[in-house]
Amino acid sequence: MNRGVLEQALDAMPAAVAVLDGTGSETYSNRLWHDLTRDESFHDFLGRAGASIVQGVNDGMQAVRSGMLPVFEQAYPVYLGTEARWFELKATAAAGFKDGLLLIHTDITERRLEQERLRASETNYREIFDKANDGVFIHDIRTGRMLDANFKLYEMYGYTAEEFKSIMVGAISADRPPYTQSDALKWIRKAARDEPQLFEWLAKDRNGRLFWVEVNLKRARIAGQERLLAIVRDITERKRAEDEVLRARRALSLGSHISTLGEVGASLAHELNQPLAAIMTNAQAALRMLACRGAEPTELREILGDIAADDERAAGMVRRMREPLSSKASDTQRLELNGLVEDMRLLLKADTLAAGAALDLYLAPDLPALRGDRIQLQQVVMNLVVNATEAARAMPPGQRRVTILTRREDGRSLRLQVEDSGLGLTQGELECIFEPFWTTKPNGLGLGLSISRTLVEAHGGRIFAENRPEGGARFVVVLPTEETADGEPAAWTRGDR
Secondary structure, three states, X not given: OOHHHHHHHHHOOOOEEEEEOOOOOEEEEOHHHHHHHOOOOHHHHHHOOOHHHHHHHHHHHHHHHOOOOOXXXXXXXXXXXXXEEEEEEEEEEOOOOOOOEEEEEEEOHHHHHHHHHHHHHHHHHHHHHHHOOOEEEEEEOOOOXXXXXXXXXXXXXXXXXXXXXXXXXXXXXXOOOOOOHHHHHHHHHHHHOOOOEEEEEEEEOOOOOEEEEEEEEEEEEEOOEEEEEEEEEEOHHHHHHHXXXXXXXXXXXXXXXXXXXXXXXXXXHHHHHHHHHHHHHHHHHHHHHHHHHOOOOHHHHHHHHHHHHHHHHHHHHHHHHHOOOOOOOOOEEEEOHHHHHHHHHHHHHHHHHHOOOEEEEEEOXXXXXXXXXXXXXXXXXXXXXXXXXHHHOOOOOOOOEXXXXXXXXXXXXXXXXXXXXXXXXXXXXXXXXXXXOOOOOOOOOOOHHHHHHHHHHHOOOEEEEEEOOOOOEEEEEEEEOHHHHHOOOOOOOOOOO
């Protein structure tokens, strides 16, 4: 290749190229070298980088000349006016020149800026990664081994970063079906097929403590590699709250059953007391007649005595059945009306969602406290909301709504309203709706609202129903405040509004 072609090729290179002889003088340089140095000597150009850089480059080039290094490389900034540009210098021995050097000078400013941006991005990512409120870790998509995790996860499980990378997911699981290593791999394989997974998992920390987590597992491309990204949230408190809600529902159910039995017992007592009283009257009359006439057949006297004894025994059984099932507010405590409503909203959320009904709460702030039996008053709210939800079902989807409101009624009482967007109530229904065993439901017992009225009145309150002007029904409960309950009781009557 002739010299002209070689020089043309070197001029086309994206790097500045020069050849120095043994004295450091330039014997050849391409066009980009001239453009870069602006005909300064390399020594003068390098001086812009500072004395320490000059010394380092001189030492490196001398090492190449002496054969100690085959290639010397150095990156450094050079200030061209007010702008700092970064260059990478490569020096190697120049063939055909005694102690000569071939210098290749490349502008790497953009590359360094990109690297700095990447480092900053990685730093920001790591900071966000480590400061996330949820635990995060990255799985090898082939083996399921954990490759990286954030500080929250180390804190959650009690392992160090190095320890975490050396264990499998089974070590941080309850290790009993369905929370074993093999069960975890099933979830991992599903996520690896690009099917995001969300599930609850019984986890285990380094000390053997079991706790509940929610795992969001999905496939992701991280640093150019296909990985599995797991986001882990500690839901132990949520599970505990769910257990408490479940216990509360069971308690309410038990209370409902007991109150239902109380209503049934009261009805049975009413029905049985009249015939029992008649038996007693007739038996006593027969005894008196026998006594007056002087006729006292032993067998007849014994039979009539048995009738009287059986009658008294039956009446006693009815009394004993009613006493323990009394609906008086026995377990009274200080209560917040809004708190009762919020509790029931959580309990009945699934029911309203299943009915396709929206549940709206408008709770007045700073309401005074009241005194009462929590379970019984929760049962009242539950009965009203369940009935309202059923009534709202009569409307098309999108128009089903249940609304709960609380406010002060006056200086001595609180008002709770449960409204629905249903068809409303007829005049006959308004007159009978709180009567025992009266119902519009095909399979209903007709006791829910009757029980609710009994419980409200046992708390010194009142309950009534009315139609809303815009459609639907409204049930209103008025209860005395704590101050009223502790002082002079309010003189409510059932018909008061």
